[in-house]
Amino acid sequence: MEIFFQQLVNGLTIGSIYALVALGYTMVYGVLKLINFAHGDLVALSAYIGLVTVMQLMGALSPVLLIIATFIITMILTSLGGLILERAAYRPLRKAPRLSAVVSALGASMIIENGIMLIWGPMPRIFPASAVPNANYNIHGVYISLMQVLVLVISFILMVALYLFVNRTKLGTAMRACAIDQDAARLMGIDVNKVIVTTFIIGSALGAVGGLFIGMYYRGIYFNMGWIYGLNAFVAAIIGGIGNIPGAMLGGMLLGIFNAFIAGYVSSSWSLALTYVLLIVIMILRPTGILGERVAEKV
Amino acid sequence: MNKEKLLVVDNLVVAYGSIEAVKGISFVVHKGELVTILGANGAGKTTTMRTISGLIKAKSGSIKYKDKELTGLPAHKIVGLGISQSPEGRRVFGTLTVEENLMLGAYTKTKVNTEILDKIYQLFPRLQERKTQLAGTLSGGEQQMLAIGRALMSEPEMLLLDEPSLGLAPVLVKTIFETIKQIKENGVTVLLVEQNAKAALKLADRGYVLEVGKIVMEGTSQELMSSPKIQEAYLGKKKNT
Numbered sequence: 155m156e157i158f159f160q161q162l163v164n165g166l167t168i169g170s171i172y173a174l175v176a177l178g179y180t181m182v183y184g185v186l187k188l189i190n191f192a193h194g195d196l197v198a199l200s201a202y203i204g205l206v207t208v209m210q211l212m213g214a215l216s217p218v219l220l221i222i223a224t225f226i227i228t229m230i231l232t233s234l235g236g237l238i239l240e241r242a243a244y245r246p247l248r249k250a251p252r253l254s255a256v257v258s259a260l261g262a263s264m265i266i267e268n269g270i271m272l273i274w275g276p277m278p279r280i281f282p283a284s285a286v287p288n289a290n291y292n293i294h295g296v297y298i299s300l301m302q303v304l305v306l307v308i309s310f311i312l313m314v315a316l317y318l319f320v321n322r323t324k325l326g327t328a329m330r331a332c333a334i335d336q337d338a339a340r341l342m343g344i345d346v347n348k349v350i351v352t353t354f355i356i357g358s359a360l361g362a363v364g365g366l367f368i369g370m371y372y373r374g375i376y377f378n379m380g381w382i383y384g385l386n387a388f389v390a391a392i393i394g395g396i397g398n399i400p401g402a403m404l405g406g407m408l409l410g411i412f413n414a415f416i417a418g419y420v421s422s423s424w425s426l427a428l429t430y431v432l433l434i435v436i437m438i439l440r441p442t443g444i445l446g447e448r449v450a451e452k453v
Numbered sequence: 454m455n456k457e458k459l460l461v462v463d464n465l466v467v468a469y470g471s472i473e474a475v476k477g478i479s480f481v482v483h484k485g486e487l488v489t490i491l492g493a494n495g496a497g498k499t500t501t502m503r504t505i506s507g508l509i510k511a512k513s514g515s516i517k518y519k520d521k522e523l524t525g526l527p528a529h530k531i532v533g534l535g536i537s538q539s540p541e542g543r544r545v546f547g548t549l550t551v552e553e554n555l556m557l558g559a560y561t562k563t564k565v566n567t568e569i570l571d572k573i574y575q576l577f578p579r580l581q582e583r584k585t586q587l588a589g590t591l592s593g594g595e596q597q598m599l600a601i602g603r604a605l606m607s608e609p610e611m612l613l614l615d616e617p618s619l620g621l622a623p624v625l626v627k628t629i630f631e632t633i634k635q636i637k638e639n640g641v642t643v644l645l646v647e648q649n650a651k652a653a654l655k656l657a658d659r660g661y662v663l664e665v666g667k668i669v670m671e672g673t674s675q676e677l678m679s680s681p682k683i684q685e686a687y688l689g690k691k692k693n694t
Binding site for chain 1 (some may be wrong): 506507508527528529530532533537538540544545546547548549553556557558560561603604607
């Protein structure tokens with residue numbers, strides 16, 4: 155039973171990270187019907203930005219301030235990256251066939267990935283162990299680290315905030331409207347470009363938090379890590395129902411827990427293969443993903 | 454007649470690639486008027502409406518609203534000037550609630566006036582009954598009411614209605630047209646595009662007839678209704694022999 159709860163805690167932690175990254179895929183897909191393949195690499199970039207920030211500020215700030223400053227700086231710089239990505243790679247192709255945008259996304263992905271390699275080199279880089287104090291709590295034999303608590307709490311707060319933003323605010327409602335029908339949204343007086351830019355900013359900022367968590371939790375970061383984390387998060391978004399925001403959260407959590415149980419009860423070397431078995435099973439049972447349900451449109 | 458010209462379309466050309474859908478049309482809508490544009494499928498009615506709202510760019514010509522040039526303005530700025538549209542096919546946001554749809558209609562307002570919402574619920578009591586329901590679950594007639602109500606939320610001076618009767622049962626068509634009459638009586642200028650020529654002419658002050666991208670006839674509703682050509686082609690009456 156201890157293994158079960160231990161893996162549940164581990165699974166929720168990695169699941170939160172997947173969920174944060176998956177939100178970026180699903181939100182952009184929602185408004186643009188485009189898979190932003192460069193999103194995973196933006197997440198990798200954020201881990202490097204975070205590493206540089208931590209190295210620069212360590213010693214100058216108290217541990218709490220260091221973490222806060224690192225998150226804020228990384229989120230801002232990564233959002234800026236997302237903004238440039240949208241302007242340079244996607245906006246010029248807004249009216250082009252869908253495939254052109256996909257190719258542009260793949261190209262942007264390679265540019266970011268190789269850019270990271272050129273700047274920081276091909277060898278893995280290690281987050282300093284002291285970035286987050288290494289404290290562990292033992293609750294009835296289940297270990298939970300301070301880092302895990304941080305991941306769970308911050309992710310939860312961000313997801314609730316996002317949910318409220320999308321469902322309760324004017325701009326959030328405009329975002330949902332753009333996801334349904336952009337021309338109709340324009341007729342409401344909604345500046346669709348502004349909404350798309352907002353989507354990229356929020357998606358990138360959440361991805362930046364995910365990237366930082368990867369760096370601080372696993373510590374080792376490498377230039378092409380965007381591929382595998384991005385892929386997992388993308389699968390999570392599809393499992394939950396791509397385009398659906400609560401779906402991305404749910405999909406991320408499910409995939410995280412699933413992977414942790416595979417690692418705990420089978421072997422971690424099976425986790426990627428079985429992830430796809432899970433994906434295929436869900437796609438057979440619910441082709442639109444768990445929450446990706448379409449309301450029948452009457453004509 | 455010395456009425457204020459609200460909308461002046463002059464020699465408007467709109468093209469999709471190399472195909473011209475609207476081939477140099479000119480028409481005027483005066484303040485307070487209800488003007489209808491009649492025509493068959495593919496005549497260019499919806500293209501004209503979409504161009505006025507800024508969803509499509511004009512190839513040449515001008516659209517002036519209160520002496521302000523609209524061509525070249527993005528769609529979201531045109532709503533703020535006082536022109537809103539209920540588009541063809543209603544285009545309600547299906548996975549949003551009825552009330553969310555209505556609130557989006559007032560997106561350009563910094564503060565939503567609850568009086569307008571009340572007015573729209575008065576105009577369409579059905580919408581109030583169903584305000585928490587998802588718009589996609591409404592019937593076709595209710596969706597049309599929602600599309601019109603949503604367009605009215607921005608308190609437009611001019612309302613563009615594109616095929617409000619499309620696909621509705623005759624009894625609902627009557628209701629919708631009665632509402633349009635009421636909207637006009639409230640002082641809103643209306644430009645109505647319709648295939649249902651009979652109902653549209655009954656309501657309208659004046660009308661234009663569009664055929665393959667050109668205006669082939671214009672006049673007051675009386676004139677158009679008594680024209681043999683209109684009677685035959687649009688009102689389904691046979692020639693008297």
